[in-house]
Amino acid sequence: MDDKVKIRCPGCTRVFREKAGRVRDGVQLNCSNCNKLVTLNRDTEDPFIRRALKAAKEIRTLEEAQVHAAVYSGAASRTKSA
Ligand SMILES: [Zn+2]
Structure with missing residues (x-):
């Protein structure tokens, strides 16, 4: 899943991408x-x-x-190795 957000720079008007987790109100990038x-x-x-x-x-x-959803289905409790 693509978790990046496109942000248009007000300076150069070009678009760059940043992770959604970092794109919050009041944040500077x-x-x-x-x-x-x-x-x-x-x-x-x-x-x-x-x-x-x-x-x-x-x-x-x-x-x-x-x-x-993962927690309720039990997927989150599975170990990484098989
Ligand atoms: Zn720029």
Whole structure:
């Protein structure tokens, strides 16, 4: 499953990807293209940042649901080696 979120840099307007777990309100990330510090703020006027935060939240919610499903099915208690 793809757990990365696309973020459009307000500096160079190029898109970079960051793990959904790191994309949260108030977090600062460096653009991988121009190295500018991008502040993720859900109250921003930048619709791309708002969309990225929303997408990240959806992915985290989905992941949490999968963890719960794994616990209930007993998959999480299985050992790694066969
Ligand atoms: Zn940039």
